[in-house]
Amino acid sequence: MAKLARLGLSEEEVERMAGELSGILEHVDRIAELDLDDVEPTSHVVELENVLRADVPHESLSPDVALASAPDPVEGAFRVPSPQAEE
């Protein structure tokens, strides 16, 4: 699960969290007992209709501004370590 979440956890964290999460899941599991087969799930509480606006170009952040907070900006781009670790 930590791999999926791209979260580095120490051995100790994994152990502690396993206990805590099973306690929380035990509580959460109560809703599994409810019979809700015919119920529609709610993903949004306010009834909204999609609306489209005119596609008018407007100013957005300049590359300089967008890169200003980056840990490692280079030549107008975000630099990251290589996707393949060196052997």
Added chain:
Amino acid sequence: MTELLALTALEAHRAMVAGELDAGEYAAAWRQAAGGDELNAYLWRDEGGGPSAIAVERPSIAPIAVKDIFCTEGVPTTAGSRILEGYEPPYTATAVRKLIEAGAPILGKTNMDEFAMGSSNENSAYGPVLNPWDRERVPGGSSGGSAAAVAGGLAPWAIGTDTGGSIRQPAALCGIVGLKPTYGAISRYGMIAFASSLDQCGPFTRDVSDAALMLAILQGQDSCDSTSVGLPKSPSLPDRGDLKGLRFGVPSDLTGHEFDAGVRAVFEATLEKIKDLGGEISTVSLPHAEHGISAYYVIAPAEASSNLARYDGVRYGMRAESSGDVIEMYEQTRAKGFGAEVKRRIMLGTYALSSGYYDAYYGQAQKVRTKIAGDFKGAFDQVDFVVTPTSPSVAFKLGEKTADPLSMYLNDFFTVPMSLAGIPAISIPAGLAQPAGGGPELPVGFQIAAPAFGEQKLLGAAFALEQGIGFDARPEGVPNG
């Protein structure tokens, strides 16, 4: 100066408009008061002559403390997290922009639980906030800094965000007014996302009139937030003198559960007060509301695990040193940048959304949400408002609940159902009660919930009840207006 600080935001606004109060002098008095922060309520303060991007040319509204979850151009914005330490956003949140445009100077950015995950403010990477009533106790969370600033005389009013109770619960624990508006009433643009289908901005104020004034400034549709709709009509100042003809429902499915005796006594006395003011009390049924915590702690972490995927050390925020590939850089950055509670919720959310478990957890929780919203609709066929205590206890001690995440989550028992239903709810101070373990009395909040977009009527009832209760206690040393 004490006289200036004793004014409510509405009184100060009226005095400034009438030319009886010098706006510069008033703002300076508040900057000085905020400078005396001993509660760790502020993470950043404007010492005067702050960044031009947030400058107010002609102040005419009381200066405001802003939860550090709102992006403010050129001003550090951390969301209480190490991963955003030193981050200065390139734009300002709509809610903050509206306050600035209305003439409210920004007093500072307030401390909070990391990414708004917490009920005690102990999950901030920058240390806990102390409750102004008793510095050994928590102010509540996640907007603990905003609540403590207003209650502690460090700001005339503040904004925060509420996902499952993060405005109402700290307002209750600090003895002030906190309003969570209807989902969609206020733009979420520039509000750092925790659980997008639940997050909503709202005011912390000394009284209900100030909450109405601030809601009028904040509400509105925003083209930058497709889920914003605004209120049908801009709220006016409440002036109701009684509660005649109004029906209040007590949800026995929630209030039948065990909670602090002191809180129960204040809750019951407030029901009597409602009757004295001409309101009717009856019992209503919200059969699924008690499952709110379970549904919430699936939905909110699920949405959070997705929203927090953006903190990967690439575009902004910190990046951990790592010698490996880009995946290892992501993992190390997130390991070092996030605190324990955020990691816990990311893991919980990732699990709830993972293949094979999605239907059992996330799908089922969304169905419970439908049932809870339906329960409220049914209740509002019979009554105008649903009322509960805001929090099952008064402010608890620092460290008292940190070892047991579930007991911390149960603080939100009374506030989460309204969040899941997307309806507005306000917490007003209703009295004082001793903590379960004994000791000096602390504030108790009374929660009133209304149908979606029913803010005007909600504020009217809250105002009448507030006048009837006449709560005027303040922490030691805080001027009483």
